[in-house]
Amino acid sequence: MQDYQTFLQQKSHLVGSFGFKSIWLPDSMFDHQKYTADWTIRKGRGANFVDTGLGKTIIQLVVAHNIVRKTSKRVLILTPLAVAFQFVSEAQKFGIEGVEYSKDGRYKGEIIIANYERLHYFASQDFEAVILDESSILKNFEGATKNLITSFVKQVKYRILSTATPAPNDYTELGTSSEALGYLGYMDMLTRFFKNNEDTISPANIGTEWILKNHARENFWKWVSSWSLSVRKPSDLGFSDENFQLPELIINDHVVKNKQPLAVGGQMQLFAMEAKNFQQLRAESRATLEHRCEKAVELARSHDTSVYWTNLNDEADLIESLDSSARQIKGTMSIDQKEELLVSFSRGELKKLITKPSITAFGLNWQHCAHTTYFPTHSYEQWYQAVRRFWRFGQTRDVVADRICSDGQTRVLLSLSAKATKAAEMTAQLNRFLHQDYTISATPFSKPVQLPSFLCA
Template identity: 35%
Template sequence: MKDYETFLNRKNEIMMSAGIEGDLTLNPKLYDFQRDIVRWALFKGRAAIFADCGLGKTIMQLEWAHQVHLYCGGDVLILAPLSVTEQTKREGQAFGIAVQVCESQADVVPGINITNYEKLAKFDATHFKGVVLDESSILKSFTGKVRTAIIDAFRGCRYRLACTATPAPNDYMELGNHAEFLDVMSRNEMLATFFVHDSGNTSKWRLKRHAEDIFWQWMAGWSVFMDNPKSLGYEVTGYDLPPLNIHEIIVDGDIAIDEALTLTERRKARKDTLDLRCQAAADLINASDDQWLVWCDLNAESQGLYDRIEDSFQVRGSDKAQYKMDIMSEFSDDLVKCLITKPSIAGFGMNWQQCHKMVFVGLSDSYEKYYQAMRRCWRFGQDQPVDVYIIISAREGAVKSNIERKETDAKKMQEATIEYTKEITKNNLKQTARMVTPYEPEVMMSLPDWEEFYESA
């Protein structure tokens, strides 16, 4: 046992800071907790900010990128979901930080540049001194080939930042994607060091019980977890979530819920009740004067909703990028009454606190997509109770119960993660917050002539 602890301690190499030190003048519009996190992330050089929705990850990553540019004089690239690029530019303007939206390397300007993940191949990664992954959990949604391409492209980049609210929505092992991107430890090495393979399930790894403390010390060495600034001792106002009201509408309530349906049977039930679900959503929205956000998963659902809902716009995967950004910007400005889209298109990163009515016309099995989509409106800064309507078939009951189970598991994991890392994170942020510019004397110190002193004595 002692030999094993020695082995773990040897593997527990907290990432050496490779970043920017000194008394930095950060954006005065940052809250204290945001300022401390940015200063810490700059000091680390390669770090992750795992902060919940509405805590200001965008302004933190923009200020981080701005300081990297000022420090090294090179350009910084932000990779983000397509839906978020224009919003990031607008938020940058509000904080006095210029952001260039780019289609390819030819569009890059000195300073901060942003593009969507799918366009990475059009850029020269070696040109950039710093890189930010916005909504970095999206990495696991890509194929292994693309995820590896992103990690490999920036392996030589000194300054790296990853930001997301859901780094590991269902499993700690998913944290390995971030560790590998930041060059802290490869995903396979992380699993071998801190986890054990579950013999009952070949795809599952569980944290070794006797390695828990060391694992969380290691995590806190390169990442910050935060659900609310108050949990880390910050006294701030405005960071209280409004009430969340979940309403369930079952369109074929006379049919008994069958939890044992196969995936194929659930898909058939979803197609069979498509018209009923779309009409139920339309009846709800057409009778209201509020702004609505409608989530669907099938193209046929999107079209059915668009045909039935008055003053609605749909954003589909096949739409041109500029159209998608224009419609979502208009929705942000409350110029669109009803937006119909998919979580895979707009479920990550958008700040839609102006809207407090939402409909899911059916559910997929992905808890992360459901959580992220819901948090577009139910987030810090929302000043209204949020109503979420879930319209499903009774035969989809297994999907809903599966999402609820994952939600319970994810909450437990988030609470445990924050509890484990809270004290270490507090100390880390306080240490970097107290950093000052190194003393650099400008007047030469003169010393007495001791030999002359002793002779006169």
């Protein structure tokens, strides 16, 4: 019985009233950073949908410092791999003390930085707040890790989510954020605002099971704006963009010809056909693997520093054999081994890196690099996060992104373009309803429960 009670506690949210007036905002912060930090502190539980390079790191550290000063209790900040050292460096820059990176659950500081993969070393009751850096990364974890994170968060008073891509592929992903913060549950959100998608042809709707109800669109965005703050540039909040101008992003699409036409329905095709489902896309990737990898190495050869983004192990292995200056991050490596390679590349010691978007596309600042090769998939989030490692505020050079696909994968490029438009629409809607309240009230159930007659006998 005790085990079941524990299970129920893990499923429930710690409830109450949250947020307080900010105690300290550094003068050296930009105006939009001060505004976002102050909003977050007053909210107590909220999401910062702030774009890359706008200062999410210092915003999170200032929020954590305020909570420590208010409560005299600890704050845990969870980050992707190799991002923790950036938090420690930023804390030193702004004079925020008590920030410590823990790899094993042992610590003495007040603001503890840890990787998501090491959360099992920590206990929720030891922290007054938890901040999830690059929170959209949650869906990349396997079930056990994801469940551990969500159950941990539910037991902590102050909860902050921070990401540049809150719902990159599907608006329903916002339900994960809402549920983690203790607002509307994922299934409740679907019932209230969404309907089943019957249009699976439009590029923007590929792989999308749910779409917004027409009559609920405005209320949906009002509701999301009630617990989140979206910032793509300082002017979204009424401040100057003067110090936040991006260099040019040069996207080159290279189409490799597939010399082995796909077999559709068991029949070999006379001409190369466009891949339309997962099985065909996978077959297309395998059939053109060698030519795509050779093209990637050819394009990277003229750049001193570059990142190869791959999807398959065989792609990464072949590129590593073709480019002797490149090192590969493998899924089989230990966390420490992966981190060592990522830090080495971030410091400029390693010139060429081979990795997957699912492993290292989040949170890392690679403005020292201005070239990348990319094998596109239908995931807009992976594409956006991968290219924004380089193309971000603070980059001084134009960034070249070489996307390489086969002639049977061009539908993927259309999908990415449509999803980019969809992401821009989301930002516009969230900014439109900035500061507007939208309350969902629970309807009390007051009717007496009437048992069926056969149970009353």
